[in-house]
Amino acid sequence: MNRLVLNLALLGIFLVTAGLNFVLRSDRTRPNWEYAPQMAHSPRANAFAVSTVFADGKTLREPPQGTSPRGLQSLHYAATPEDALRAGAELASPVSAEDRAAVDRGAFVFTTFCAPCHGAGGRGDGPVARRGYPPPPSLLLEHAIAMPDGQIFHVLTYGQGNMPSYASQLSREDRWSSIAYLRTLQHPAVDPGGTP
Template sequence: MMRLDLLGISCALCCALTACERQMKDMYRQPRYDTGEASPLFPDTKSMRPPPEGSVPAAIGERSATSSGRGGREELAAREIANAASGPAPMTLALLKRGQERYSIYCLPCHSALGDGDGPVVRRGFPRPPSYHEQRLRDAPDRHFFDVITNGYGVMYPYADRITPEDRWAIVAYIRALQLSRNVKTASLPADARRQRAALPGASGAAR
């Protein structure tokens, strides 16, 4: 009798442990949406829901995940100060190089290396953004590009959580350089640059 009782208890324990393990696996593999994944539950088909109207962030960045979130609040305050800035730092080669680097990471996939909106993901079916070389965007103020990077526009989602304000201004400076490169007048180039252009195949060498 004792042996049967022990056998019964052992079987019960095995079943219980099996159930616990199954529940643990269910916790590990529970249904969820990945970042940016679509959902049929909402009219806009986005699983990531916008914050309630009127809400403001209390902390931001990686350090906001700490127990106190104090580091995240400090970073948020610094970003708000930078967001209020009227424009980028003075134009320097270092600023343009930084802007080119950040642009290549975050903007090039859609906007392309030339800024004409024919990036690699667009060639694979993603909606095409406007070309930076359109007159409308050539005439747009610097702040327009900064705000679009910050808040998103159309199908472009916001990048405020991954691009610092300083880097956003650097990207704006690089966008301006792209626009200038497409529309620069030959007569405004230095003499050595005009000679190099004149030597290109098909170039007349005449100033425009």
């Protein structure tokens, strides 16, 4: 007898709990109860909203003086022909000509980003040049062959004459790789049929 009462009582408690749960949580798209809501919903500011915290009213702050963002790779050159020559004298390519993976990557970069103007073989006969863009000089001429890697890096980074900068499209590694690949295009021209 006692057992029956106990079971009925447990069943009753279960039904009431389940019923309350169903009734009280009518909107199931919203959290029911939040512990420490100030942590879940911390105040934030919109970058371009007027700030009431800073005297100049700007929310977006300048980086503190003398700091640089994490991962910044500085390059202390200006977009001038003089600095292109200086880059040629100072910068050495981190990509070795023997690094097959880097040269292969350079081939992909060159075909994608350079061949439209310079042509797949670097002769200045790419489809963009054939359609009226001022054709670049052949990269197989002595001038480009004699250009140090660092100077070409400067050309890719800052542009030169009618060639735009490729700094925003190509990472530094990809710029150096494309130069390594360009050297493989130029090499037969330096020494046709000769030893590498």
